[in-house]
Amino acid sequence: xxLIPKNHPRAKSLLIRERLVDGFENGVVAKEGLLAHGRGEAxxxxxxxxxxxxxKKAIKAAASALILAKNPIISVNGNIAALCPxxxxxxxKTLDAKIEVNLFYENRERKKNIVKILKKNGxxxxxxxKPKFYKRIPGLDSARRIVDKNGIYAADVVLVPLEDGDRAIxxxxxGKKVITFDLNPLSRTAQTAHITIIDNVIRxxxxxxxxxxxxxxxxxxxLRKIVRHYSNKRNLSANILEIKRNLTRxxxxx
Amino acid sequence: xxLIPKNHPRAKSLLIRERLVDGFENGVVAKEGLLAHGRGEAxxxxxxxxxxxxxKKAIKAAASALILAKNPIISVNGNIAALCPxxxxxxxKTLDAKIEVNLFYENRERKKNIVKILKKNGxxxxxxxKPKFYKRIPGLDSARRIVDKNGIYAADVVLVPLEDGDRAIxxxxxGKKVITFDLNPLSRTAQTAHITIIDNVIRxxxxxxxxxxxxxxxxxxxLRKIVRHYSNKRNLSANILEIKRNLTRxxxxx
Numbered sequence: 015x016x017l018i019p020k021n022h023p024r025a026k027s028l029l030i031r032e033r034l035v036d037g038f039e040n041g042v043v044a045k046e047g048l049l050a051h052g053r054g055e056a057x058x059x060x061x062x063x064x065x066x067x068x069x070k071k072a073i074k075a076a077a078s079a080l081i082l083a084k085n086p087i088i089s090v091n092g093n094i095a096a097l098c099p100x101x102x103x104x105x106x107k108t109l110d111a112k113i114e115v116n117l118f119y120e121n122r123e124r125k126k127n128i129v130k131i132l133k134k135n136g137x138x139x140x141x142x143x144k145p146k147f148y149k150r151i152p153g154l155d156s157a158r159r160i161v162d163k164n165g166i167y168a169a170d171v172v173l174v175p176l177e178d179g180d181r182a183i184x185x186x187x188x189g190k191k192v193i194t195f196d197l198n199p200l201s202r203t204a205q206t207a208h209i210t211i212i213d214n215v216i217r218x219x220x221x222x223x224x225x226x227x228x229x230x231x232x233x234x235x236x237l238r239k240i241v242r243h244y245s246n247k248r249n250l251s252a253n254i255l256e257i258k259r260n261l262t263r264x265x266x267x268x
Numbered sequence: 269x270x271l272i273p274k275n276h277p278r279a280k281s282l283l284i285r286e287r288l289v290d291g292f293e294n295g296v297v298a299k300e301g302l303l304a305h306g307r308g309e310a311x312x313x314x315x316x317x318x319x320x321x322x323x324k325k326a327i328k329a330a331a332s333a334l335i336l337a338k339n340p341i342i343s344v345n346g347n348i349a350a351l352c353p354x355x356x357x358x359x360x361k362t363l364d365a366k367i368e369v370n371l372f373y374e375n376r377e378r379k380k381n382i383v384k385i386l387k388k389n390g391x392x393x394x395x396x397x398k399p400k401f402y403k404r405i406p407g408l409d410s411a412r413r414i415v416d417k418n419g420i421y422a423a424d425v426v427l428v429p430l431e432d433g434d435r436a437i438x439x440x441x442x443g444k445k446v447i448t449f450d451l452n453p454l455s456r457t458a459q460t461a462h463i464t465i466i467d468n469v470i471r472x473x474x475x476x477x478x479x480x481x482x483x484x485x486x487x488x489x490x491l492r493k494i495v496r497h498y499s500n501k502r503n504l505s506a507n508i509l510e511i512k513r514n515l516t517r518x519x520x521x522x
Contacts, residue, residue, distance in 0.1 A: 046289065198310065262512070
């Protein structure tokens with residue numbers, strides 16, 4: 015691994031970046047995942063590298079929807095596995111949700127490495143590896159349309175962090191409630207999902223687990239009200255406004 | 269290389285991305301370079317993926333400063349070599365400028381691969397490989413402070429596309445006129461350089477070559493006036509304003 019100069023002003027961001035690079039070395043992250051993370055870094059920077067008020071609202075709505083779900087599932091790709099494997103397992107346990115490994119760039123070896131990391135962090139059962147349970151979903155190119163028939167295919171609510179736009183659209187068409195993490199409020203994934211958490215997953219996953227624990231005692235009517243009053247469109251606008259504010263501030267005090 | 273679905277709406281951006289991935293496969297681009305490119309992609313997206321008016325002004329000033337230079341040099345790293353090797357060589361020939369390979373993450377093997385690509389694209393002489401010409405510049409951590417004494421060390425004007433902030437600061441302290449390409453108008457590199465071209469290098473390098481050819485007939489007084497009237501601060505502000513405008517437009521029509 016390359017040496018990060020301690021006195022480098024972006025050392026913190028470089029250190030998080032190294033987690034991805036480590037994930038890449040361990041065959042968990044795709045090359046394209048490194049690039050995608052870089053895009054996220056830029057938006058995180060513009061958001062002030064903190065969980066915005068709007069993100070907290072989205073997290074509350076997401077927690078409510080996940081608790082209300084009959085059959086919730088967390089879809090895991092290389093980047094999310096490299097960044098917060100512990101949080102994925104913890105969230106799945108809190109919600110009694112399933113976990114499925116599902117990759118944009120299909121690769122059996124990488125899938126196995128991801129399952130290994132998740133199991134190392136306490137996951138009991140991880141779906142998405144057995145071809146006999148493969149099911150194709152319509153509207154997507156070959157490799158990307160495979161899901162597990164006992165996993166995503168059967169779920170009512172799907173948490174797909176750091177997802178591609180096409181897949182978010184397909185899952186929505188299949189009638190799933192789609193919840194995602196995305197740092198770009200303008201991306202198709204962000205605009206497509208029912209609930210988009212505009213936050214760094216390293217910060218946001220912890221907040222989501224906390225919210226799930228906090229809201230798990232509430233009755234269904236209360237949770238349904240939270241979901242009903244949440245507007246993803248309004249939430250994305252609030253995040254865009256936050257970026258514009260930061261741009262103004264940094265341009266002035268830079 | 270991974271298969272890019274033809275009907276993917278960001279296919280063009282994905283294809284440019286694959287150039288970097290190819291460069292990575294060929295030992296030219298560092299893993300960290302893939303991430304850095306991702307950050308650039310995000311800002312390019314926010315800038316509307318076009319050369320802004322402000323960028324054109326910066327290109328004109330950069331061309332003037334480079335033509336006026338007694339000893340201009342182009343500093344080349346893995347990303348710029350992977351993205352536009354032909355343009356680097358062409359620009360060096362137009363300006364009678366030197367080329368030096370200079371990496372943030374020092375790596376002898378990678379340096380050699382970069383030199384190979386540049387020579388394949390017509391470069392005669394590439395500096396930065398011979399330890400007997402190494403010279404340390406103050407204010408930087410070990411590996412990053414090495415430059416060639418006949419190259420960057422001796423130059424008066426340095427074009428350092430896609431550079432790290434620390435190095436841009438050090439070069440400026442050494443008394444060099446620093447010109448850079450950077451897609452983030454808020455970055456330290458962008459804020460430090462004398463002339464920052466906020467543009468994708470794939471678009472901007474071609475424009476810079478054209479500007480150098482067009483301005484090469486002008487007399488020194490004219491060129492000096494162009495440089496004198498250029499304000500980098502004002503230019504960066506104009507680019508930030510452009511991003512804010514795009515955010516407003518996309519948020520409304522998204």
